[in-house]
Amino acid sequence: MTIGTGNRRLLPARRIGAFIAERLDGRGAQAGHVESELAALAAGRRREQDALVILAGEFHRAREEDHALLRRQAEALEIAAAALTKLSANGTPASAADDELRALQQRHDHIEDELRGLRESHTRCQEELGAARTEADRMSRRLAAAHAKLRRARDELAVARLPWWRRRRAAAPLG
Helix, strand or coil, rough: EEEEEECEEEEEHHHHHHHHHHHHHHHHHHHHHHHHHHHHHHHHHHHHHHHHHHHHHHHHHHHHHHHHHHHHHHHHHHHHHHHHHHHHHHHHCCHHHHHHHHHHHHHHHHHHHHHHHHHHHHHHHHHHHHHHHHEEEEEEEEHHHHHHHHHHHHHHHHHHHCCCHHHHHHHHCCC
């Protein structure tokens, strides 16, 4: 039995299995290569889609922030316009408002000067207190030393008043 291969050459039936296996191996490797390329392309496309989704989210967030900023600016302008309207409706001349503002500024400056003076006096008091504490500590140490000398002198006087036969035993703890 012979089988046609398409190039007009006939193969015996026993070699047909090897021929089919050879062609299938070549096509299988080719199909595996194509499948890996398709998988790589699909993964790349997924990454691109994910990146586009992220960019779209950032764009929407930025647009919402811009709208919020525009709303806040519009509200601030409305408040300023209302304040100007109210100021002009009250009939308060601008010079009176300026005078009041200057008076407030002068009062603020006066309070700042007083505060600065109080801070300086506080700093001086803190320095004097530190010096006084140092002096008190030094004096307390001198007083403790004077008490120790006085105690030793009293002990030596007490030993000196003893009769001579008791002086040696009494003087031993004094050193």
